[in-house]
Amino acid sequence: MADEAIEKAVKEVLSQIPDADEDMVREEFVRYHKEFVIPPQDAMRSVLRKVQSNAGIVAATTEQSAGGIQAAPLKKVERLAELGPEDKNIVIEVKIITHNPVTQAVRGRDRDIAFGTLEDNPWGNDDKVRWDYKDWAPSPNLKPGAIVRIEGCSVNEYQGKRSLNINQSSRVIVLQEGAETVIDPTEPMTIAEAIQAEGMVTIVGRVISSRDDVITKRDGSGTIDVVRGKIADDTGSLGFLSWEPFTHQTGVLLKIQSATIRRFRDTPELNFGRTTKVEIFHDSNFADAETLAESSVVTISQLRDGAKDVTIIAQLQSLTERKFTNAEGEEKIVYAGQLIDPTGQCKSSMWCDVGITEDELPIVVRLENARVRAWQGIPDVTIDDVNQVIRLEQKPWDDINVENHVIEAKLSELAKSGSRVGISTAATVVSVRDDCGIIWRCPECRRTLRDDNCQVHGSVTGTRDVRMRMVIDDGQASGSVIIGNEPTLEFLDTDMSGFEDMLAEKGQFGFAQSLRNSLLGRQLKVNGRTIVDEQGMMIIANDIEVIEVDAVLAASESRDKWGLL
Amino acid sequence: MQPSSTQPSTQSGSTGRIRRQPAVRMLAQEYTESSLQERGSGQFDPNFVITKLGAKINRAIVAGLLESLQPRETSSGTTMWQGTLRDASGLHYFSIGDFQDEGLLVKAEEWSKNLQEGDPLLMMMVAKTRLFQSDDGAVYTSLHPEEMCIIDGSTYANWLVESADATMRRVTSADKARGLEVSAQAFAEAGVDADHIEGLVLARAHYGDFDPEVYKLTVMRALDLAEGKSGVADLPNQPKVVITDNSPSGSEKTEDNDNTATDIEVLRATIESIVRSADQGDGVDLTKIIANCQARGFSSEDADAALDELVSDKVIDEHRFGWFKIHE
Numbered sequence: 001m002a003d004e005a006i007e008k009a010v011k012e013v014l015s016q017i018p019d020a021d022e023d024m025v026r027e028e029f030v031r032y033h034k035e036f037v038i039p040p041q042d043a044m045r046s047v048l049r050k051v052q053s054n055a056g057i058v059a060a061t062t063e064q065s066a067g068g069i070q071a072a073p074l075k076k077v078e079r080l081a082e083l084g085p086e087d088k089n090i091v092i093e094v095k096i097i098t099h100n101p102v103t104q105a106v107r108g109r110d111r112d113i114a115f116g117t118l119e120d121n122p123w124g125n126d127d128k129v130r131w132d133y134k135d136w137a138p139s140p141n142l143k144p145g146a147i148v149r150i151e152g153c154s155v156n157e158y159q160g161k162r163s164l165n166i167n168q169s170s171r172v173i174v175l176q177e178g179a180e181t182v183i184d185p186t187e188p189m190t191i192a193e194a195i196q197a198e199g200m201v202t203i204v205g206r207v208i209s210s211r212d213d214v215i216t217k218r219d220g221s222g223t224i225d226v227v228r229g230k231i232a233d234d235t236g237s238l239g240f241l242s243w244e245p246f247t248h249q250t251g252v253l254l255k256i257q258s259a260t261i262r263r264f265r266d267t268p269e270l271n272f273g274r275t276t277k278v279e280i281f282h283d284s285n286f287a288d289a290e291t292l293a294e295s296s297v298v299t300i301s302q303l304r305d306g307a308k309d310v311t312i313i314a315q316l317q318s319l320t321e322r323k324f325t326n327a328e329g330e331e332k333i334v335y336a337g338q339l340i341d342p343t344g345q346c347k348s349s350m351w352c353d354v355g356i357t358e359d360e361l362p363i364v365v366r367l368e369n370a371r372v373r374a375w376q377g378i379p380d381v382t383i384d385d386v387n388q389v390i391r392l393e394q395k396p397w398d399d400i401n402v403e404n405h406v407i408e409a410k411l412s413e414l415a416k417s418g419s420r421v422g423i424s425t426a427a428t429v430v431s432v433r434d435d436c437g438i439i440w441r442c443p444e445c446r447r448t449l450r451d452d453n454c455q456v457h458g459s460v461t462g463t464r465d466v467r468m469r470m471v472i473d474d475g476q477a478s479g480s481v482i483i484g485n486e487p488t489l490e491f492l493d494t495d496m497s498g499f500e501d502m503l504a505e506k507g508q509f510g511f512a513q514s515l516r517n518s519l520l521g522r523q524l525k526v527n528g529r530t531i532v533d534e535q536g537m538m539i540i541a542n543d544i545e546v547i548e549v550d551a552v553l554a555a556s557e558s559r560d561k562w563g564l565l
Numbered sequence: 566m567q568p569s570s571t572q573p574s575t576q577s578g579s580t581g582r583i584r585r586q587p588a589v590r591m592l593a594q595e596y597t598e599s600s601l602q603e604r605g606s607g608q609f610d611p612n613f614v615i616t617k618l619g620a621k622i623n624r625a626i627v628a629g630l631l632e633s634l635q636p637r638e639t640s641s642g643t644t645m646w647q648g649t650l651r652d653a654s655g656l657h658y659f660s661i662g663d664f665q666d667e668g669l670l671v672k673a674e675e676w677s678k679n680l681q682e683g684d685p686l687l688m689m690m691v692a693k694t695r696l697f698q699s700d701d702g703a704v705y706t707s708l709h710p711e712e713m714c715i716i717d718g719s720t721y722a723n724w725l726v727e728s729a730d731a732t733m734r735r736v737t738s739a740d741k742a743r744g745l746e747v748s749a750q751a752f753a754e755a756g757v758d759a760d761h762i763e764g765l766v767l768a769r770a771h772y773g774d775f776d777p778e779v780y781k782l783t784v785m786r787a788l789d790l791a792e793g794k795s796g797v798a799d800l801p802n803q804p805k806v807v808i809t810d811n812s813p814s815g816s817e818k819t820e821d822n823d824n825t826a827t828d829i830e831v832l833r834a835t836i837e838s839i840v841r842s843a844d845q846g847d848g849v850d851l852t853k854i855i856a857n858c859q860a861r862g863f864s865s866e867d868a869d870a871a872l873d874e875l876v877s878d879k880v881i882d883e884h885r886f887g888w889f890k891i892h893e
Contacts, residue, residue: 125602125604126604128606129606412587430588475626478585478586520714522720536584536585551791551792552791554727555725555729555791555792565853
């Protein structure tokens with residue numbers, strides 16, 4: 001059956017190009033059939049192209065009758081780097097990384113197109129290059145993760161950036177189906193999933209807040225009217241920013257299709273643009289606005305730098321007035337507060353007198369629609385208006401021991417959350433840095449000196465400091481631990497002069513080596529605060545302690561857990 | 566833009582900086598069976614080895630007995646060290662070259678000398694994972710240590726427990742994904758741990774479907790060792806161990822591997838301990854006993870026969886059909 005079809009296809013090719021090498025043509029069809037499971041009838045055009053390019057024939061005569069492809073010669077390349085800005089009618093094998101179908105108005109007509117990223121060298125292990133592409137006639141064969149051969153695409157250069165145009169006359173042949181997850185960007189996902197996602201998403205959620213806002217363009221060329229707000233479902237809530245007119249009121253249930261997730265600092269935000277479709281959705285079982293608004297109240301551990309419209313219930317421990325003169329010479333007052341809840345501690349900056357007196361403290365407050373900024377990793381809940389602060393009569397939790405308010409958390413959980421204060425965690429020491437010991441700091445800015453030089457202040461006479469640096473790891477996440485002067489001396493059970501003697505004896509490298517011998521592979525408990533950013537997690541330790549683990553006990557716990565007797 | 570990603574991204578962000586990859590606790594058996602690797606497209610993107618159980622690892626933390634450590638001259642005239650580390654499940658291969666920390670090269674020389682003098686060296690290493698291919702196309706695993714140190718037995722035991730635990734978590738995920746369509750969505754719906762999904766999808770596409778049960782055997786062995794049990798089962802399919810005596814008078818001798826009699830004793834002791842520890846008052850049922858023996862590397866036939874013997878020897882009673890208790 002297959003042979004018959006192949007013979008028929010070979011004949012067809014030979015009838016069009018009589019000079020072709022019959023065996024080569026046959027081989028090519030067999031290869032498509034066996035390696036890529038492409039039947040000969042589907043491989044016809046590809047084989048014809050190959051034969052033509054081998055024979056050096058310009059694809060003009062046959063191709064024009066086949067639907068008006070540009071009469072450029074076929075250019076077969078392996079790597080994107082081989083392409084010039086004017087290249088057309090290109091054949092290349094690539095891996096599709098992302099694929100986003102959209103509807104776009106082209107010359108006054110709505111057209112379905114798609115865009116995304118692709119990657120060359122799909123079969124190689126070595127360096128790969130990614131380009132954006134636009135598919136002008138969305139091919140069903142373009143799916144994330146798929147390796148395809150694109151025939152007849154062209155290079156588009158715009159503002160120095162090159163991308164590929166997959167044209168209406170191009171062909172896309174799947175060489176390997178994508179094994180990766182395909183999330184259809186038009187299928188709704190939960191808000192919890194959307195928070196983790198990148199790029200295009202579709203969600204169903206209820207508007208729980210919305211207000212008009214204005215963005216001033218950075219170049220001073222004007223302003224843009226936008227709408228900001230928050231949308232929620234029973235898995236979570238997400239801030240949104242609409243660049244298009246948005247008139248839906250609080251409480252309306254919406255299906256939002258093809259919105260884009262963008263991140264500001266650590267906070268994801270749902271952006272509605274020209275291609276986003278917003279429509280009213282009906283689901284009588286969907287949680288009502290009040291319930292959703294209540295469940296979107298966050299805890300201190302959930303605060304993220306850059307978050308907006310945050311509602312939080314916390315205990316205000318202290319509030320101090322601070323006067324300063326700003327850059328414009330105005331005198332300003334800010335009230336700096338300390339907040340705690342059962343999940344941690346943080347700061348608050350109030351830019352108005354909220355009328356809470358010292359003898360009322362500590363007091364439980366509900367802070368509404370606040371902004372969150374972080375300084376050195378410590379979240380700061382910013383209040384601009386007195387109406388954002390509501391006093392609560394009752395504490396929603398038992399007394400918190402303020403003196404000793406330390407939250408125990410797994411290292412991998414800390415790595416996933418924002419920066420936190422007052423935490424304790426334990427994990428295995430996997431690395432001890434060579435620069436443990438005495439370091440010199442700039443007297444101006446406390447930066448570490450390199451060869452008596454400060455990055456900012458140049459050549460300075462440094463002040464001496466002691467610290468240790470190591471990495472702890474729980475198998476799912478790692479954190480860099482910085483142990484300052486006091487906790488270092490405490491851990492080593494010595495004082496400054498004892499430490500100096502020890503260092504004189506062992507040398508700086510010998511000291512790091514001795515730390516390795518005593519700490520690598522051991523469990524270290526660290527109390528302190530975390531700074532989490534895109535480079536990972538840093539833990540500033542207040543104190544550290546090696547924990548002895550009983551292996552026999554741990555083994556029997558593991559047996560219980562996995563049902564292994 | 567990666568709409569499919571539901572995990573913390575391993576790709577570089579706009580800053581081009583990459584988060585440090587965690588050190589995965591990994592027994593030698595699982596690692597050395599790997600033949601798949603994934604490389605990121607960017608210059609600084611990390612490389613990963615993907616194991617059959619779907620662990621996607623760039624960095625591993627391994628431990629065991631240093632079995633060999635030998636210098637090799639490289640074509641560029643520098644010295645590199647190749648070594649093997651034996652854990653409860655098999656052998657890790659590693660190499661230390663001049664691409665690594667100089668301190669390690671100095672240490673390697675020292676350890677190599679210690680090894681020749683016959684000192685047993687129990688070691689732990691934090692290492693980057695690497696696959697390489699020989700000229701005939703076979704794929705081998707290797708490790709490039711970043712940190713290496715001598716550890717004591719209790720640190721090793723703790724590592725064994727952590728590795729056993731991490732392996733079981735992967736076994737459980739792989740088991741849930743068995744027989745399913747290879748897609749992240751299907752795996753997620755089956756309750757596979759979120760951090761295993763990506764690796765398992767890649768693993769299944771490359772290695773195919775298989776029964777992860779085999780890994781339980783080495784996990785049991787690791788736990789037995791961590792608990793300091795004697796009479797730990799041999800690893801199956803291990804070649805005969807050839808002990809090379811380094812003393813001048815020494816000759817090569819083959820360890821007596823024909824220890825059927827001992828095996829039966831081990832099996833009987835194993836069954837006894839299973840019944841003893843699993844009996845909650847009503848005795849232990851046959852399936853549980855056999856399954857646990859299998860997990861320790863015994864065949865169900867042998868276990869069945871040994872159990873019959875124990876019953877007829879009145880060590881164990883079958884107080885109810887299919888239920889067993891220690892004879893009192």
